[in-house]
């Protein structure tokens with residue numbers, strides 16, 4: 001496979017800048033659906049074969065390699081085996097947590113999370129959630145999953161207004177995703193997380209890969225950075241479940257397997273001696 005070509009001029013420029021000067025670049029990746037294939041039970045997610053070696057290869061050549069995820073940072077590190085990747089930065093909970101070098105930095109969750117923890121199970125029952133509906137408690141947020149229900153989309157639609165009301169009551173926001181609605185603290189998103197990491201690392205180019213609606217703020221940030229003179233490329237790990245992300249990306253690869261191939265090609269095409 002040759003290195004795929006972005007379908008936009010801006011994406012082309014972004015990928016060229018990344019390849020030409022990898023030592024000053026930032027490569028950031030979503031976890032579920034991008035590095036790790038979607039599975040029914042989130043506790044069993046693992047990166048697609050070849051992804052962690054590819055991240056390790058990138059870490060040796062690229063300024064900063066990061067994961068920006070809705071998961072708790074330590075969960076992504078454990079499930080992903082990410083501690084193996086030298087100097088990787090993992091921003092968890094949409095940027096509310098930061099894991100680097102084995103150390104986690106996180107602010108205390110707002111009190112609304114406890115209220116949701118207390119009220120959510122009864123709310124889900126009384127709303128008539130079908131069998132298979134499952135609550136994931138992520139400590140500083142809670143997510144209601146319907147992937148294991150007979151009709152996951154119908155279950156989400158049934159629950160959505162109830163979850164929105166509870167989130168508002170608790171001073172939280174809802175974050176829709178692939179067969180999941182999360183109730184989480186406001187004030188952070190992957191866009192703000194990506195921007196502050198790009199600033200902190202003085203990135204001269206940025207690559208961001210994601211698959212879900214929660215990744216779109218990071219795509220928006222990358223577009224803003226381009227307008228501010230920092231070239232970049234957005235990559236979609238495509239699925240049939242979410243089509244909006246592909247329509248907004250410079251480059252589309254077929255899921256985590258496609259991303260693994262892309263990263264191998266990218267590594268083979270990085271300029272060795274930046275000019």
Ligand SMILES: O=P(O)(O)OC[C@H]1O[C@H](O[C@H]2O[C@H](CO)[C@@H](O)[C@H](O)[C@H]2O)[C@H](O)[C@@H](O)[C@@H]1O
Nearest residue numbers: 031032038039040042069070071147178179180
């Ligand atoms: O930001 P991400 O790294 O993409 O995390 C987003 C959510 O991912 C997880 O849920 C998704 O993946 C599960 C495992 O493949 C799948 O079963 C579920 O249907 C997907 O929505 C995770 O469980 C959530 O907490 C994250 O917010």
